[in-house]
Amino acid sequence: MLNSHALEMPSSYLFSEIGKRVSAFQEKHEADGPRIIRMGIGDVTRPLPGACVEAMRKAADEQADAATFQGYPPGEGYDFLRGAIAEHEYKRRGVNIPADDIFVSDGAKSDSANIQELFDNDCVVGVTDPVYPVYVDSNAWSGRLGSYSGGQWERLVTFPCTRENGYVASPPDGHVDLLYLCFPNNPTGTAATAKQLREWVDYANKHGAVIVYDAAYRAYIANPDIPRTIYEIDGAKDCAIEICSFSKSAGFTGVRCSWTVVPRELRRGGASLRALWTRRQATKFNGVPYIVQRAAEAVYSPDGRRQCAETIAYYMRNALKVRQALTDAGIEATGGENAPYVWMRCPNGMDSWSFFDYLLKEARVVGTPGSGFGACGAGYFRLTAFGSSEDTDEAMKRIALL
Amino acid sequence: MLNSHALEMPSSYLFSEIGKRVSAFQEKHEADGPRIIRMGIGDVTRPLPGACVEAMRKAADEQADAATFQGYPPGEGYDFLRGAIAEHEYKRRGVNIPADDIFVSDGAKSDSANIQELFDNDCVVGVTDPVYPVYVDSNAWSGRLGSYSGGQWERLVTFPCTRENGYVASPPDGHVDLLYLCFPNNPTGTAATAKQLREWVDYANKHGAVIVYDAAYRAYIANPDIPRTIYEIDGAKDCAIEICSFSKSAGFTGVRCSWTVVPRELRRGGASLRALWTRRQATKFNGVPYIVQRAAEAVYSPDGRRQCAETIAYYMRNALKVRQALTDAGIEATGGENAPYVWMRCPNGMDSWSFFDYLLKEARVVGTPGSGFGACGAGYFRLTAFGSSEDTDEAMKRIALL
Structure with missing residues (x-):
């Protein structure tokens, strides 16, 4: 009686799995180190344009x-x-x-x-x-x-x-x-x-x-x-x-x-x-x-166009910083020049979820495992530029120290 | 290649046909009589609650x-x-x-x-x-x-x-x-x-x-x-x-x-x-x-609940007026007591669209032909209570004179 195609679909566990792993980590380590910086989800953080x-x-x-x-x-x-x-x-x-x-x-x-x-x-x-x-x-x-x-x-x-x-x-x-x-x-x-x-x-x-x-x-x-x-x-x-x-x-x-x-x-x-x-x-x-x-x-409107351009420029400064920091750290990365996403190769042949755990544990930075987007994403990782400028700087500083 | 089920669907012409007939009438008779009152569509007209x-x-x-x-x-x-x-x-x-x-x-x-x-x-x-x-x-x-x-x-x-x-x-x-x-x-x-x-x-x-x-x-x-x-x-x-x-x-x-x-x-x-x-x-x-x-x-909120109740009461006064006016005119009608719609039988055995044309021509009131809602709607007509109180009074006055 129910849609058999829908019932057959595999669970889309990507973001819920990320949530679970972050929660588990927080529970154990919340108190004993710097706060977690989220560069995983594609949501924006800057306020709406005034116009x-x-x-x-x-x-x-x-x-x-x-x-x-x-x-x-x-x-x-x-x-x-x-x-x-x-x-x-x-x-x-x-x-x-x-x-x-x-x-x-x-x-x-x-x-x-x-x-x-x-x-x-x-x-x-x-x-x-x-x-x-x-x-x-x-x-x-x-x-x-x-x-x-x-x-x-x-x-x-x-x-x-x-x-x-x-x-x-x-x-x-x-x-x-x-x-x-x-x-x-x-x-x-x-x-x-x-x-x-x-x-x-x-x-x-x-x-x-x-x-x-x-x-x-x-x-x-x-x-x-x-x-x-x-x-x-x-x-x-x-x-x-x-x-x-x-x-x-x-x-x-x-x-x-x-x-x-x-x-x-x-x-x-x-x-x-x-x-x-x-x-x-x-x-x-x-x-x-x-x-x-x-x-x-x-x-x-003239104000709206200016305000949107400013916000986009803000995020793109983040994107370029991420791309540059990864490159400086010897990590292969693409994107971030004409898009708010940076796609990086996980270092040392790590798979996407191992790198997720590693980055969360060692740098307290959350990203998105590339394997969640398809087979060709295996061994890759996505970072977004939609955070604050301060968070982006801090995250990149931590990654540089790894 | 395209969805054959969708392509096979009959055109839903109800409200576009209403629009066409009203426009045609307006073009011919706009200048020579009272304005048209719309009691056809189910949209509301009162402003949003202040809350x-x-x-x-x-x-x-x-x-x-x-x-x-x-x-x-x-x-x-x-x-x-x-x-x-x-x-x-x-x-x-x-x-x-x-x-x-x-x-x-x-x-x-x-x-x-x-x-x-x-x-x-x-x-x-x-x-x-x-x-x-x-x-x-x-x-x-x-x-x-x-x-x-x-x-x-x-x-x-x-x-x-x-x-x-x-x-x-x-x-x-x-x-x-x-x-x-x-x-x-x-x-x-x-x-x-x-x-x-x-x-x-x-x-x-x-x-x-x-x-x-x-x-x-x-x-x-x-x-x-x-x-x-x-x-x-x-x-x-x-x-x-x-x-x-x-x-x-x-x-x-x-x-x-x-x-x-x-x-x-x-x-x-x-x-x-x-x-x-x-x-x-x-x-x-x-x-x-x-x-x-x-x-x-x-x-x-307390204000919101009061304001919503006032608006509903406003529309329901309209609904009851419509129902009463039709009954007084010897027209069989239902609804309007627990709903903002009144469902009337077209008088003198008229079919839904004939009554639509008749009501538009003689009273300049627009309603919805019941046949547009299914075979059992044939010979029926829907009037809504979502207009202004003044328009509802005026429309009912005109219908009483038919």
Whole structure:
């Protein structure tokens, strides 16, 4: 009677296992040494931009008056926000995305989990390895990946991202229908070049595949030659859905707002994916709070843009410090230049969980074991730049002493 | 390649068809008569309770300071809100629901659409007729209802709610696995008695079925003998999931907050539905904004409770006026006593859409054709109480003159 695919899914133990090990360590050693510094989870720590707070206060006041009260939001988002996104995220970068191809939502996680509902269950799904687990789990839940055994899904194609290919896979030789890419990448922190993205767009258009492009970390791209949106690549509107987020660009992890572009050009078997997504959202979603959409709009005000840029610069100073400290310590590391994540090779051939325990015990620093993101993450470790500047300095000082 | 079940779904034209007819009428007759009064859509119009606005302003300020900043919310909701719901919505009514069986979400629509993901695709689904379309469409999208032809889904069981059974169906003779009930009902405005609900709970426990109980309108129940939650019925924790909402109880249609109870007692085939829903939400959802959850918590403050009660009383005065005016005009009508909807029989044997056109033309009042909610809605019409008191009076005056 219950969903057998869901019941068959292996427990996602990554963050709960981290929590357990940290708690156990704390219980034993809380009192006898320096405090634990957390560089594991991808949550932000800096306060919301003042412009967004101001917009929320104003929107709250509007809700207090019948004349300005806002009820059900439009399912696809208010025009004021869709227009601001079209202008600032696309048009100002030379990319034309009509505002009504932009769908406002409550989070990149929701959209990247829900997007598979547009596809038939016999589609072949491909993901990079290592990977953000939501792409895999949402497809497994629907039964699109077959059975799970020996640590693998029967019908899942993976594209290994390794030090040999610079952590950016090339398209496969075989056929895939639905593929997920995330750049700048979580967890490796690598950004894809225009040439690399072009290979994927060409592959998708040749195979009739659809790319789900997760660009949640695009605001961290520093190199002007790296595409900030997949639509900078010719032909991408014919094959790609792009998912973006205010979580990391404006500190909205607790505010919940994101957007997804489903271009009107994107059709398969004569049907429009944009029409199907519109229908999906109208059936299962009732829109994003008015107050949240006003906060998101304020991200694009002059003050909001300046404040967001300052916060991103703050985190990126952390990222560069982490990358530099690891390199200075003779540890191989990538990322941290165009992304808030640094992906390091565990020293002395340690596996990911051994290094986790070692780092917790010896430096009292918590990171994320790379093996939690897929087979190719084995022997790797992720550190994030979202902590305070002081914590980051202190953690790197401790690591240098190891 | 695309979801063939979704592509096969008939267009949901109800509210867009209403919009089209109203626009066409306006274009022709805008200038030559009184303004149009809308009593069709279920959105509220009164401002948010002051206590909720105050809580939102305070929460916005907290987001502006690193010391009080809130990032990712807990996926199931903050303890402060789950605890307040457990206390005020259940314990004070003599029902014990542990706070951690309560899952906070962004809307009753999302949850009632997503809950079917817990079930296998061969489950037999049953709904009342007339029905809130989301229950049907979400199951159709997943392919659980088979093919659509002749206006019917191959594998959907319907329970007719007619004047003969007082718009509350009894359980069927045959077997159903997953069934949806909504009381007070949208669209008919009927509330189910304890005796009626007990029949359904007994049926579900006998058949191993699961009831999804949509109680979004429970705050409108005036009769103290009518259950406000299905858990007032013995045995309901073994078979029922309850979905509730702040949308209509506190005017949160534009704020977006709801909750769903999945009792720990509810198991099928040895598996816990609560564990499966926890997993579903952890995989596909990232929680409700901090500021929204603080606003919802304020619903239960002394001021919030008083303000919500005032607004509900305001709408219920409208509802009673509508019901009375129709009765005085010799029109058969139900609902409006324990629900914000009045369900009327179209006079003179008119069909739902003919009456829609007639009412629009002759009274300039917009309602919702009952046939849009299912075959049993044919010849019926829904009016809502969510307008202003002045508009409701004016609309009823016009109807009386027809």
